[in-house]
Amino acid sequence: MKLLLTHIKELLQVRDNAPAKLSGAEMNHLPTLKNAWLLVKDGKIFDYGSMTKMPETKGFKTIDCKGKIVLPAWCDSHSHLVYAGNREQEFVDRIKGLSYQEIAEKGGGIVNSAKKLQQTSEDSLYKQSAKRLEEVMRLGTGAIEIKSGYGLTTEAELKMLHVAKRLAEHYPITIKTTFLGAHAIPTEFKNNKDGYLDLICNEMLPKVAEQQLASYVDVFCEEGYFSVSDTERILSEAKKYNLIPKIHVNQFNAIGGVAIGVKYKALSVDHLEVLTDDDIAALKGSETMPVALPSCSYFLSIPYTPGRKIIDSGLPLALATDYNPGSTPSGNMNFVVSTACIKMRLTPEEAINAATINGAYAMGLSETHGSITKGKVANLIVTKPIPSYGYLPYSFGSNHIEMVILNGKEIKQ
Ligand SMILES: N=CN[C@@H](CCC(=O)O)C(=O)O
Numbered sequence: 001m002k003l004l005l006t007h008i009k010e011l012l013q014v015r016d017n018a019p020a021k022l023s024g025a026e027m028n029h030l031p032t033l034k035n036a037w038l039l040v041k042d043g044k045i046f047d048y049g050s051m052t053k054m055p056e057t058k059g060f061k062t063i064d065c066k067g068k069i070v071l072p073a074w075c076d077s078h079s080h081l082v083y084a085g086n087r088e089q090e091f092v093d094r095i096k097g098l099s100y101q102e103i104a105e106k107g108g109g110i111v112n113s114a115k116k117l118q119q120t121s122e123d124s125l126y127k128q129s130a131k132r133l134e135e136v137m138r139l140g141t142g143a144i145e146i147k148s149g150y151g152l153t154t155e156a157e158l159k160m161l162h163v164a165k166r167l168a169e170h171y172p173i174t175i176k177t178t179f180l181g182a183h184a185i186p187t188e189f190k191n192n193k194d195g196y197l198d199l200i201c202n203e204m205l206p207k208v209a210e211q212q213l214a215s216y217v218d219v220f221c222e223e224g225y226f227s228v229s230d231t232e233r234i235l236s237e238a239k240k241y242n243l244i245p246k247i248h249v250n251q252f253n254a255i256g257g258v259a260i261g262v263k264y265k266a267l268s269v270d271h272l273e274v275l276t277d278d279d280i281a282a283l284k285g286s287e288t289m290p291v292a293l294p295s296c297s298y299f300l301s302i303p304y305t306p307g308r309k310i311i312d313s314g315l316p317l318a319l320a321t322d323y324n325p326g327s328t329p330s331g332n333m334n335f336v337v338s339t340a341c342i343k344m345r346l347t348p349e350e351a352i353n354a355a356t357i358n359g360a361y362a363m364g365l366s367e368t369h370g371s372i373t374k375g376k377v378a379n380l381i382v383t384k385p386i387p388s389y390g391y392l393p394y395s396f397g398s399n400h401i402e403m404v405i406l407n408g409k410e411i412k413q
């Protein structure tokens, strides 16, 4: 399909030579082109320019974008979109006063989702997950990372990753997969955490690698889950299989996981709701992307990642959803961008950069996603007529998307 988008009120994130990531003050700059056109060919961004100099085109379907803004589709670098059932009951328990940790101690939480997923067939898991994937595509997400971690047995972890792979084959959205066997200690290993670590290292990791089911490895490095030394053991074992770390750290406690992530050259360290000056120092000069998940803070009523402080320290920042049944039952990147502005004091420019270019970086997709650059994948959001791009985060909770184009194909709204 060949497309010509004309009369675009403002084309956002236009970069002839896109950087891999943006840090510190660079994040406040969002290059745009007003009154623009954009050509899409063979699923890629072919060319773009100002309406004052329109190219001669034949055989392109024209889409009039008068009054509308066009931007690269969102890059959601942290999700647990493949899961079974839901955890509505725990939601009510939290409303009644129990904390996320208290629910987990009662046998709820991640192990509860794992129990459900183990009893769910691969086909049913696929159908449940496909429904969520279709929804996030309609909401403008063009690339997404999906983790395992609700299986907690070799069979169920592989089942999750197979489902993610099937989704990747079937849908035009780009999907990157992460092995998160170390998400929680399964009930059977309650008093034998080392036994579970042995299972991860000796059985799960080799199978995931052999079947090429993941690019990344993740660990929930947190009190009551996996310690810094557990994390180190898994990351060093995963390195043998070229699995790059993207880890859950500092959600509730700062226990030194950020420095370990940096030491093992993690592509990203995610959550960071509790962040110390030592953590910031560890990130400085590294290639590791800090990732904030504001919808999780919103849903659990926990602190927001100090995004303002991270950027003001000269570091980069990416934004992602954390879509999962326990802490963030939402995959809406538009809400994430709004919440980052409203609660973390990011400017609209910083939030859009964090959810596009920097999100792409946190999935190893800098070369192909995250900006309007010739040759990149044609993943685009076309808004309804709106006054300005700042209106997107400002007018939170409303859907301003008129059309989503992924791989050059229009996604049904
Ligand atoms: N914190 C660890 N993992 C998920 C939540 C898991 C769950 O509660 O099911 C997260 O990123 O928030």
Ligand SMILES: [Zn+2]
Pocket (backbone or CB within 6 Å): 078, 079, 080, 248, 322, 324
């Ligand atoms: Zn997560």
